[in-house]
Structures are given as structure tokens and as C-alpha cells.
Amino acid sequence: MEALLQLSGVSKQYGKGSQLFHAVSDAAFSIYPGETFGLIGESGSGKSTLGKMVTGLEYPTSGSLLYQGSPLWNGKKFNRRKPGEMQIVFQDPQSSLDPRMKVQDIILEPLWALPAEERRQKGSTERLHALIARVGLKPEHLPRYPHEFSGGQRQRIAIARALITDPTFVILDEPTSALDVSVQAHVLNLLKELKRERGLTYLFISHNMAVIRYMCDRMAVMQKGRIVETGTVEDIFKHPQEAYTKTLLSSLPSLHKENASLHA
Numbered sequence: 619m620e621a622l623l624q625l626s627g628v629s630k631q632y633g634k635g636s637q638l639f640h641a642v643s644d645a646a647f648s649i650y651p652g653e654t655f656g657l658i659g660e661s662g663s664g665k666s667t668l669g670k671m672v673t674g675l676e677y678p679t680s681g682s683l684l685y686q687g688s689p690l691w692n693g694k695k696f697n698r699r700k701p702g703e704m705q706i707v708f709q710d711p712q713s714s715l716d717p718r719m720k721v722q723d724i725i726l727e728p729l730w731a732l733p734a735e736e737r738r739q740k741g742s743t744e745r746l747h748a749l750i751a752r753v754g755l756k757p758e759h760l761p762r763y764p765h766e767f768s769g770g771q772r773q774r775i776a777i778a779r780a781l782i783t784d785p786t787f788v789i790l791d792e793p794t795s796a797l798d799v800s801v802q803a804h805v806l807n808l809l810k811e812l813k814r815e816r817g818l819t820y821l822f823i824s825h826n827m828a829v830i831r832y833m834c835d836r837m838a839v840m841q842k843g844r845i846v847e848t849g850t851v852e853d854i855f856k857h858p859q860e861a862y863t864k865t866l867l868s869s870l871p872s873l874h875k876e877n878a879s880l881h882a
């Protein structure tokens with residue numbers, strides 16, 4: 619099967635000279651259609667930077683990124699190919715949703731990148747109402763502002779916003795880390811259902827092993843900008859090869875409450 623996304627030798631450096639900082643070094647992995655690929659590592663390990671490079675929010679310093687076999691990045695320019703095909707959901711819906719915009723405008727905003735006819739079709743009232751109902755929102759929520767909602771509801775708004783373009787590939791960057799544990803489980807289950815219903819492929823970024831185990835098929839472990847281990851979630855949980863992965867796994871027992879709520 620052809621990879622949906624294939625990274626090789628992807629690096630990102632910030633600063634120059636004595637300030638030079640290697641945020642991501644030589645990252646390589648492939649994500650196949652229909653899978654959820656997890657990226658785990660502690661804070662500052664470079665996960666978000668990698669996610670941003672995949673979507674063109676940050677440009678790599680070097681390396682190759684292929685989407686369905688075609689380069690996303692040619693060394694100078696990011697080639698978005700089909701607008702809206704790739705979307706991202708960020709960790710903190712409080713800061714990722716524009717507080718001055720109404721929910722309806724926030725959800726419809728990504729459609730402005732599409733050609734007029736497609737924008738009209740995908741932005742129809744019928745489709746918008748069906749989508750918000752699917753993520754657990756109501757039509758009366760549409761004229762309101764983000765601050766009027768709870769954290770979980772705001773993340774549902776962010777999910778609707780990501781899905782309005784009918785993407786193939788969605789990057790979920792710590793999508794539930796800012797939420798209460800009980801709300802987390804609901805949002806994770808919603809993401810799982812949406813993936814099944816829409817045939818989505820996910821890159822799921824998290825620092826939480828329990829969440830990665832619940833959500834992902836395969837995973838990569840990142841430490842200080844480098845990918846130190848890649849494999850199926852089952853293999854890595856049963857037979858971690860790297861000391862760093864073992865350390866991440868050893869933090870799991872303290873997360874048993876989170877696990878319990880995930881499986882509730």
C-alpha cells in the first residue's frame with residue numbers, strides 16, 4: 619500500500635550560530651491510509667514542530683515530505699496540493715479559536731481556501747447543521763462566541779472546523795490534553811467514531827501513553843528532536859526497545875484513572 623504521508627530525513631533548526639537549536643533531527647516515518655499514527659514524547663521533544671511541518675505551518679530546514687507520493691515541500695515552497703485535504707486540531711481550543719469570531723464563522727473559515735463552487739457546496743446550511751449535530755453541538759450555538767463554551771465544547775467546535783473541508787488527513791496535536799479527564803474520554807471516542815465514519819487518517823500527537831494506546835495503531839517515540847523508536851502500539855507496549863520508551867511506559871500506572879475513564 620502506498621503511504622499517505624512519508625517523511626525522510628526531516629530536520630528543523632531554529633536560530634543561528636551559538637543560538638542554533640535542533641528542534642527536529644532526521645525524522646523518518648510513513649503513515650498509511652486509514653491508520654492512526656501516534657507521536658509521543660515529553661514536552662519540548664519536537665512533536666508539535668513536526669506536526670506543523672507536515673501542514674506547512676513551519677518549513678523544514680532539510681528533508682523530504684511526500685503526500686500520496688508527491689513532494690509537499692520543494693526546499694523553498696510548500697505545495698498544499700488540494701486545499702482543505704489536510705487539517706489540524708490544536709491542543710488548546712481557548713487560544714486556537716479566534717475569540718472575536720462567531721462559532722459559525724470559525725467553523726466555515728477553512729472553506730475560504732477552496733474554489734468558490736466547492737466552498738458554496740461544502741458550506742451549505744444543511745451540511746453545516748449535520749456536521750455540528752455530529753460533533754455534539756446545536757444550531758443555537760452557531761451565533762455565539764467561543765468564550766461562551768466549555769473546554770470540551772470548544773474542542774468540538776475545533777473538530778467541526780477541521781472537518782468542514784472534508785479532509786483525508788487530520789493532525790491532532792494534543793487534542794484532549796487541556797480537557798478534564800471525563801471530557802477527554804468523550805472527545806477521544808468522538809474522534810474514533812469520526813475516523814471510522816469518514817475513512818480519515820490521523821497523526822495523533824500526545825505526551826500521554828494511555829491516550830496513545832487507546833487511539834493509535836502504530837507510533838513513533840520522540841526524544842530531544844529524534845525519533846528513537848517506531849512500531850505498532852502493541853509491540854512497543856509489550857516489548858519497548860529503548861530505555862526512554864521504558865521510562866515513558868513506567869509512568870503509566872499513575873495514569874490508571876485516565877485509563878479507566880477511557881475504557882468506560
Ligand SMILES: Nc1ncnc2c1ncn2[C@@H]1O[C@H](COP(=O)(O)OP(=O)(O)OP(=O)(O)O)[C@@H](O)[C@H]1O
Nearest residue numbers: 632639641659660661662663664665666667668825
Ligand atoms: N519558533 C521557535 N523558535 C525557537 N525555538 C522553538 C520555536 N518553536 C519551537 N521551538 C523549540 O523547539 C523545541 C520543540 O518544541 P515543540 O513545541 O515541537 O515540542 P513538543 O514536543 O511539541 O512540546 P510541547 O508538548 O510542550 O508542545 C522546544 O525546545 C521549543 O522551545
